[in-house]
Amino acid sequence: MRYGYGLPPSYTLIIAEKPRAAEKIAKALDPHAVKGRLRGVPYWVIRWNGRPAVVASAAGHLYSLYTDRRGWPVFEYRWVPRYVAEPGSSHTKRFLEALKVLAQRAHTTINACDYDIEGSVIGYLIIKFLLPGRRVFRAKFSSLTRSEILRAFRSLGSLDHEMVEAGLCRHELDWMWGINVSRAISDLMSDALGKKVILSAGRVQSPTLLRAVTRIIERRLFVPLPRFYPRVQVRVGNKLLGLEYDDEPFTSRSSAAEFVKCIREEGYVRVTEVRIEEKRVLPPHPFNLPDLQKEAGQILRFSPYTTQKLAEDLYLEALISYPRTNSQKLPPTLDNRGVLKALSRNPRYRSLIASLLLETRGILRPNNGPSYDPAHPAIYPTGEGSAKRLSKKHLALYDLIVRRYLATFAQPAVLRSVTVYVSACGRRFRISTLRVVREGWYRYYPYHRPREGEGIPQELLKRGAKIPVAKASYSIRYTKPPPPPTRLELLRWMESVGIGTESTRAEIIEVLFRRGYVVARSGRIDVSDLGLAVASLLQEFFPQLVEVELTRRFEEYVEAIRARKLRCREVVEEAKKVISGSLERFRSSYRKALEEVPSFIPVAGAGDRCRLCGRRAVSRSLCRIHLEAYRRVVEAYEEWRRAGFSKEEYLDRIRRLKSVGQYIREVVEALGSEILRELS
DNA sequence: GCAAGGTC
Ligand SMILES: [Zn+2]
Numbered sequence: 001m002r003y004g005y006g007l008p009p010s011y012t013l014i015i016a017e018k019p020r021a022a023e024k025i026a027k028a029l030d031p032h033a034v035k036g037r038l039r040g041v042p043y044w045v046i047r048w049n050g051r052p053a054v055v056a057s058a059a060g061h062l063y064s065l066y067t068d069r070r071g072w073p074v075f076e077y078r079w080v081p082r083y084v085a086e087p088g089s090s091h092t093k094r095f096l097e098a099l100k101v102l103a104q105r106a107h108t109t110i111n112a113c114d115y116d117i118e119g120s121v122i123g124y125l126i127i128k129f130l131l132p133g134r135r136v137f138r139a140k141f142s143s144l145t146r147s148e149i150l151r152a153f154r155s156l157g158s159l160d161h162e163m164v165e166a167g168l169c170r171h172e173l174d175w176m177w178g179i180n181v182s183r184a185i186s187d188l189m190s191d192a193l194g195k196k197v198i199l200s201a202g203r204v205q206s207p208t209l210l211r212a213v214t215r216i217i218e219r220r221l222f223v224p225l226p227r228f229y230p231r232v233q234v235r236v237g238n239k240l241l242g243l244e245y246d247d248e249p250f251t252s253r254s255s256a257a258e259f260v261k262c263i264r265e266e267g268y269v270r271v272t273e274v275r276i277e278e279k280r281v282l283p284p285h286p287f288n289l290p291d292l293q294k295e296a297g298q299i300l301r302f303s304p305y306t307t308q309k310l311a312e313d314l315y316l317e318a319l320i321s322y323p324r325t326n327s328q329k330l331p332p333t334l335d336n337r338g339v340l341k342a343l344s345r346n347p348r349y350r351s352l353i354a355s356l357l358l359e360t361r362g363i364l365r366p367n368n369g370p371s372y373d374p375a376h377p378a379i380y381p382t383g384e385g386s387a388k389r390l391s392k393k394h395l396a397l398y399d400l401i402v403r404r405y406l407a408t409f410a411q412p413a414v415l416r417s418v419t420v421y422v423s424a425c426g427r428r429f430r431i432s433t434l435r436v437v438r439e440g441w442y443r444y445y446p447y448h449r450p451r452e453g454e455g456i457p458q459e460l461l462k463r464g465a466k467i468p469v470a471k472a473s474y475s476i477r478y479t480k481p482p483p484p485p486t487r488l489e490l491l492r493w494m495e496s497v498g499i500g501t502e503s504t505r506a507e508i509i510e511v512l513f514r515r516g517y518v519v520a521r522s523g524r525i526d527v528s529d530l531g532l533a534v535a536s537l538l539q540e541f542f543p544q545l546v547e548v549e550l551t552r553r554f555e556e557y558v559e560a561i562r563a564r565k566l567r568c569r570e571v572v573e574e575a576k577k578v579i580s581g582s583l584e585r586f587r588s589s590y591r592k593a594l595e596e597v598p599s600f601i602p603v604a605g606a607g608d609r610c611r612l613c614g615r616r617a618v619s620r621s622l623c624r625i626h627l628e629a630y631r632r633v634v635e636a637y638e639e640w641r642r643a644g645f646s647k648e649e650y651l652d653r654i655r656r657l658k659s660v661g662q663y664i665r666e667v668v669e670a671l672g673s674e675i676l677r678e679l680s
Numbered sequence: 681g682c683a684a685g686g687t688c
Binding site: 018019059060061062064065070072089091092094095113114118121122167170173175176177178179180183185186198199201203205312316324500501507511 | 683
């Protein structure tokens with residue numbers, strides 16, 4: 001084997017971000033591409049413009065920032081192969097070794113990683129370490145279709161230095177913040193707890209933790225308030241019909257009773273408005289990952305992380321397109337007819353697809369959404385691969401993706417809603433119903449189909465009509481705390497405030513679990529004492545890191561570096577100053593911070609203890625949080641008193657209501673008589 | 681060991 005591995009004596013090396021992309025590039029540039037393997041890693045030998053070339057692949061980041069220094073502050077770091085920094089990632093070693101071999105005879109190299117900031121960094125680091133001194137180009141494509149690849153390779157650019165510098169800088173900033181603050185709080189908690197703990201903090205995970213903590217504290221300190229809702233039934237013919245109250249609730253028993261009395265005396269309600277509306281509901285947008293995670297969460301009860309893992313499997317089986325995308329747009333060049341034809345080989349979809357082709361007369365226009373991704377289109381089924389050997393969960397997710405894809409081409413659904421508003425003693429009630437007039441896309445993707453209601457009697461459909469009252473009363477309901485966070489809710493929050501990426505959000509939520517900051521019981525997230533302590537520490541000593549704004553600043557830096565208005569070195573120097581300053585302040589308040597810990601976590605020998613939980617007491621032998629609960633129980637009574645409750649009745653209800661916050665319940669159960677005295 | 685970002 002003269003050239004070894006069947007490689008040409010010299011060639012251009014084209015580097016893709018992942019094997020799937022390498023394959024597409026190779027086949028677009030040369031339909032006769034020949035596949036080879038090195039260390040199990042695929043590559044393709046092609047002829048391109050009459051010359052030999054090899055298309056090889058990374059597997060995402062193959063290098064990582066690393067330091068061998070211990071302790072903090074630490075600002076010395078360098079790029080090393082990822083398998084050095086993270087011994088768990090042995091596959092990166094195989095990819096790197098394959099690239100090392102393929103690099104030897106390359107005279108020229110093309111960074112053909114995804115055309116986004118990370119792709120620029122991934123390719124740059126490989127070229128820097130394995131291909132020094134070669135001629136370098138950057139391929140810039142916005143999708144991996146044949147025509148777009150050909151276009152990009154006809155107009156290769158020079159290496160995008162600005163983009164690379166911006167990307168490297170983002171990595172450094174995250175590293176400096178994350179590693180330093182993680183080490184600082186790990187040391188502190190280890191000292192406080194008397195055992196070694198490894199904790200973490202970062203630009204994305206810490207605001208997410210704070211979000212969960214804030215919600216949980218709100219729930220634990222929640223005192224429900226009484227609200228009174230009128231209940232009215234009217235008589236139409238010989239039928240009784242309940243009205244839905246559509247106005248502000250009453251805040252006292254007496255005002256509600258007075259209102260009921262008024263209605264009874266009046267004896268009728270009057271129809272004030274009849275609203276008949278026909279609404280077109282447009283078909284859904286093609287899936288991006290956040291939408292897929294949301295729908296799979298609500299329809300299939302999958303966690304965002306599960307959905308992502310299953311989608312990655314489907315992608316690797318070639319059943320669906322690349323899933324880690326934010327785009328809601330199908331590629332304009334996608335042969336949808338071909339995909340449908342391939343999909344209808346599956347008996348499960350045959351009749352649906354036949355009806356779709358009929359109703360669209362074969363004109364397949366997707367309802368593309370506004371969300372955009374620089375490197376990948378929306379998720380769609382390829383029609384390739386076999387869905388036969390899939391697990392139940394894989395199959396369920398695949399089915400969701402296929403149906404969503406079909407639905408986006410379908411007709412809008414049409415709903416007809418009738419709402420009758422009636423008024424009684426100056427307050428508004430209503431009765432409404434809904435019918436699906438045209439099924440449209442619900443046929444393909446039925447999960448959003450609304451429940452249809454019963455018809456409304458003719459007598460009510462006349463403005464000014466007087467309808468006799470049959471029954472009137474009121475019921476008491478209590479205000480509700482905000483719902484407990486779920487993984488899906490946290491993910492959607494991260495997306496809405498713009499932190500993390502499609503590839504990282506679900507994983508970062510799992511990090512909060514691994515650190516023991518949060519736990520989940522039947523899907524509902526709860527925060528541990530450790531999570532509360534860490535969130536509070538970060539808020540006090542590293543407030544920038546728990547705020548979403550840090551990401552906005554990073555984005556500004558990245559933009560400025562790309563525009564050459566700033567250089568990475570300046571940004572890093574500035575960040576170093578800020579982080580060093582925070583770390584110094586933390587160091588000088590270390591003893592004070594150490595003393596804060598027992599306010600969150602019961603630890604031995606912490607002096608005066610809370611009588612309810614063993615945390616450090618601040619006053620009246622209560623910890624900070626139980627003292628706050630005590631204050632709120634006392635404060636809330638005023639509203640209950642005005643609603644018509646005695647203080648005994650109040651405490652009794654608080655003991656029994658399920659929505660009462662945990663801290664509130666603990667205080668009332670243990671200190672009922674004390675609170676009763678305070679209320680006098 | 682700690683981040684966040686890729687992908688297997
Ligand atoms: Zn306490």
